[in-house]
Amino acid sequence: MFTDIPAFLETVIASALGFFIAGFGKAWFDAKIKQANNLEDGRDADVDEIIQITKDVAALAETYWFSVANDDDLNLQSRITTKINHISALSVGIFENDEDALSEAYRVISALDTAITHGDFGSKLRQAEPRRLTEILSKSMVVERTMRTQRRKLSPRWFGMI
Amino acid sequence: MAQTIKIVEDFHPYPAGRYPADGEGNGTSFREKFLVPALKEKREVIIDLDGAPGYPVSFLEEAFGGLVREGFSPEAIRQWIEVVAKQPGFERYLRHIEEHITVAEQQSSAKHVH
Structure with missing residues (x-):
């Protein structure tokens, strides 16, 4: 019994080492998968936030352009401008590694921005422009659709890479 | 130095806004x-957009497109005025400004033709 103790120990150590490496490898891989899943969840949450803010902006713009200049203008202008910029900043976070997607996001955000803030936006003498609403709603839907589409096209980010 | x-x-x-x-x-x-x-004065200036909550199109159009309407050429504007923005999402304002200058030039040219 135990006539070849060094060989036996060698087997035990090799088994332990193999077990340790396999366990470590699995833990490392699981952590990376979890990290990647968290990133994907974060991207989805950002897209959902963009869509919600876009709806908010369209509603604020409706309030703004349905009436003539009034005391609430400054409040609405600030909220509209800040929210549009927030949409833009969130897009950078989602599409920072995909130049084409970011460019497309910028294009549709700028179109919405232009629809809302061109012309007499910010003027104390402005008139109501309810006719703008169709364009604003149309552009806001394009933003929502584009964000969802570009998000679907985005490759998962594994191990810190695209 | 600029x-x-x-x-x-x-x-x-x-x-925000166009006019005083x-x-x-x-x-x-x-x-x-x-x-x-x-x-x-043919003096180089750098316009830094960062830090603002955002820029309405009406403000940017009046500020930069208005230069063309005042008679400055797009080439002179690009030569002496550099606009910078590093804040996330502000890069698109640089494109806006370029578009406002180009569109103002086209509108100005169209007026001269007619």
């Missing part, structure tokens, strides 16, 4: 106070 103008610090924390009647942060006042003097 002078750097940070809009939120040197002009107004909330740039629209409030202190309007595009016309910004253009007349900072951009026109630089162009007339």
